[in-house]
Amino acid sequence: MRTEERREHLRTALVDAAEAVIDREGLAGLRARDLAQTVGCAIGTIYTVFPDLDALILTVNLRTLHLFDRTIAQVRTGSVPAGAPSRAARAAATEDLVRLAVAYLRFAREHPMRWRALFQHRRETAPPDWYLREQGRLFRTIEGPLQVLCPRLDEPERALLARSLFSATHGLVSLGLDEKLMTLSEPVLRRQIETVVAAIGRGLVARESSQESH
Amino acid sequence: MRTEERREHLRTALVDAAEAVIDREGLAGLRARDLAQTVGCAIGTIYTVFPDLDALILTVNLRTLHLFDRTIAQVRTGSVPAGAPSRAARAAATEDLVRLAVAYLRFAREHPMRWRALFQHRRETAPPDWYLREQGRLFRTIEGPLQVLCPRLDEPERALLARSLFSATHGLVSLGLDEKLMTLSEPVLRRQIETVVAAIGRGLVARESSQESH
């Protein structure tokens, strides 16, 4: 049973080293030989713990998702009221969505390389369950405010809308931080996110209202 | 002057070949040796025409931008009316934005590999002017409907908002077509885009209205 213990030590050491490299230089800076030297093992030993570097990257990405999960959990969002939400409750829910989006921007700016690795990384096979499950948890954070904004939506529709809202925010952050498309200062980008997400919130409420009259 | 002519032939042959490969297999399938064999030249000759493969990819991407430009130009959008826009004009402008967003989705679905190459490709240096200029042209398409929706916005603000709108749409399309985050059927994804972009349109109008009363 000693070998299992060593493997576990090696595993965390590798993930630690890979995380550090990705955080510093991004995915492009990750090299099997450097990792081996850092953790003090042979190149081949890496492949006794991970099938390939992709799997190692995926593990680092899971850590990043966890970190983001803890970050986003600190954003306080209102509770879902019983019965039909008031105008004030809906305004508060929209502000919650804006806060969540801004938290996403802040996270991407504070951990740019690790955040990029989440999306930059393209694998040919489908991601494993434990990865998808962590992703799913994050979307549920958005569903709370959405339930206040659009109480008439059933659960699958709401889940879909939550993903779309995340996607739109991700686009804003992703291209906003990308030097290639546009270089925006943090306050400007932040204001754009506030504008668009707030518009979505108001627009969704307006749609629900117009559907009531039908 | 004969060498200049040959270089030009070689150049277009290389771009043609690279475009075909990218369209078929994506950026990952691009190989200098294969290109050389396809166009019938030595490996080194490629580097007499392009400084590196990145420059070649950038040229292919410019073609893709042009193709998208022609595609998006076929989307009919309303003209900008003189004076304060009516409620109907604003609704029409919102529909224009939705049509543009859906056209973006359609383009991404019809040319998935070439479209991916536009963003997947990461270069260390800033893109050249001729590339940025083509990008800028595309944003102006969005500014027309925006001018109807938000007539109180000055030009720089409107340009900023146009980029944000594109970014949000890009996020929806990008993650919607990405198998990693969620696999959505075309009609579902299309409906999500219509929902979110329409909500943004309505929300922007609502903001303008609320600001009028101040």
Next chain:
DNA sequence: CACAGCTTTGAACGTCGTTCAAGCGATTTT
């Protein structure tokens, strides 16, 4: 001490983008 079943090792393999001394052909000079 010998043997068997493991883990670990790192040289080697195949592939990639990129380079550059050598070769070649056209043009100019003697």
Next chain:
DNA sequence: AAAATCGCTTGAACGACGTTCAAAGCTGTG
């Protein structure tokens, strides 16, 4: 016509990469 010059083309070679696997090392057991 022969020789010299110049610039373009060539593809073997370079260095770096992820990954593999025969060999070496290790550890527990008879």
